[in-house]
Amino acid sequence: MTDFKQQLIDKIKEGDLEMKPRWHFVVQTAFFLAGIILSALIVVYLLSFITFVLQQNGAWFAPGYGWQGLMLFLLASPWIIIGFSFLFLGLLVILAHRYSFCYERPFLYTLLGVCSIALMGAYLAERAEFHPRMHVFLNQNNVPGLAPMYKKAETRPAAIAAGTISSFTENGFMLKTESDEMIRIVFKQNTKLAPEWKNEGINIMVFGNRASNTIIAIGVRPEREFLKTNRQQRATNTVETRR
Amino acid sequence: MPDNVESDEEIASKVQSGDVEAFGEIINRYQDKLRRYARHFLSAEHEVEDLVQDVFSKAYINLRSFDSDRRFSPWIYRIAHNTFVNEIRRKSRYGFNFIDADTILPILAAPETSDADAINSELDAELKIHLAALPPKYREVLVLFYFESLSYQEIAAVLKIPQSTVGVRMNRGRTKLREIYDQEINKPTS
Incomplete structure (x- = not known):
């Protein structure tokens, strides 16, 4: 048992085992927080973009016309973007779960909290007409990649x-x-x-x-x-x- | 605890400031506890020894991430838990999931009854004998509570699960242990 302790102490003294500096943990925490903020922003962006696409192509209003309208809504939904939203939502939940304010509560609360914040953000982005403004801006400046993406959103079924x-x-x-x-x-x-x-x-x-x-x-x-x-x-x- | 005995947190602060010998005191205080904790999950003695050494190495490397305003024991048990779980995962003996069914929904833990102490002391003896037969997720909370004397809050911090889930696992673990015990004593002797 003494060997066990001495071996570790010797390793430390010989420099084989070094303590990571404090800044390492500060940077690590900063990366995690940046990851959380970035994932949250991406989720809000994607959710509001889904709303924008559905409003642009008109499918947003289709569920009001019975099951036929509902089918139209489902067929015209941007499923790839919805898939990415879930992916980033999952990433956000995993990153947030590292912190005690999340893991100390039931997982359902974390999930509901994250979803509520994301939906609230998406609602605010929609109210502020973020995407219609983006669309105009991107169209004016012909931004590669993004301008065609917004243009495609206009395609109606x-x-x-x-x-x-x-x-x-x-x-x-x-x-x-x-x-x-x-x-x-x-x-x-x-x-x-x-x-x-x-x-x-x-x-x-x-x-x-x-x-x-x-x-x-x-x-x-x-x-x-x-x-x-x-x-x-x-x-x-x-x-x-x-x- | 007498006033002249330094707390784990004070010793950890000393190590953080570069006192290597103070780390020896941390090893003295925790090596038996961590060995005992490891033995509840791993059977081979050489594995236990290697992994406990690994836990201390990781603890030293990451010691500057420890906040000395908090308690030291949940912090080092968290490292131990991760190290042992990773080893178990590597061997794929047990499935430890990121999301467990009993951490999803809010649960109200049942209050302790007045005969809890009597039951607990009786359970202490049962624990030692039948613990290995319990599923790992129940075994771990019982080990941390009964053998390592961690509070529900500290166990929650080690396992990163809600406190209510710790309570539920404790209750279910005790019930399962009681069932195992009853089966044992009712077994016909040949």
Whole structure:
């Protein structure tokens, strides 16, 4: 037993065993905290980006139109980004679990706490219109990698169309889309129409089943104002850049 | 404890300031405790000796991360726990998971009953004999509580689990131990 102790003391005296300096632990803690903050920011960014994508492509409003709308919502969801969000959320939970304020409480509380903070952050980012502003900025500066990612977010599934009413037909109307395409919209008996869908000068969104240039509508609603403004602003910027 | 006896935390502070001989005192105080702790998880004596030496090496290397305002024993037991668990994982004898089912949900631990002391002293004897038959997660909290005299709070810090989970594991561990004991005494003698 004495050998055991003496061996270690000898190792220390000979310099084979050295204490790590205090700054090593300070840097380690700083890295951990930076990792937590960075993971939290990435999670907030990704969650708010998911909301942005769903609002841009219109699928955000689809669940209001029954199971068909719900299917549309699921199909149009950015699953790769959702997967990455879960990955970073997991990383955040693992990093936070190192600290006593997390491991001293049941894991469910940590998970709920982290999710609540992430959702709150994503909500604030959405309220501050972070992504629409980013989209305009990236489009103006043509930032490689990110600008195409935001551009892609605008791609609508075939079953969702947006634009203005060109003319009314017997059982629906003709829709002039953002890309000047004409689509025939046909109402069913149970098509849900928002009260203001006929208002003059507003952009509308149509949800339904598409076959060629016809959509059998399950719902019609006005497009959110900020999305329209945002799109118009980007269009103006693009024209100015071309000049 | 008499006033002239230095606390573990004071000795650790001395080592942090470069007093190598003071580390010898830490070894004196903890080597038997850590050997006993290790023996509850590892059977081969040479493994126990190597791993305990490894624990002290890690403790020395990382001593500057120890905050002397806190208690020293949970800190060194945490190093020991990690070292032994890693060894067990390496050998894949037992599965230690990052998330255990009884750490997920909030649990209210049952209060100790008035006959707890009598039961505990009776259990002390049972523990020594039947501990090896318990699953590791129950065995570890019982070992830390009964043999190493750590509080629930300190065990929670060593194992990085909620205190309520320590209480639940203690209760379940005792119950399982009682079952093992009952099975033993009811076993027909051939």
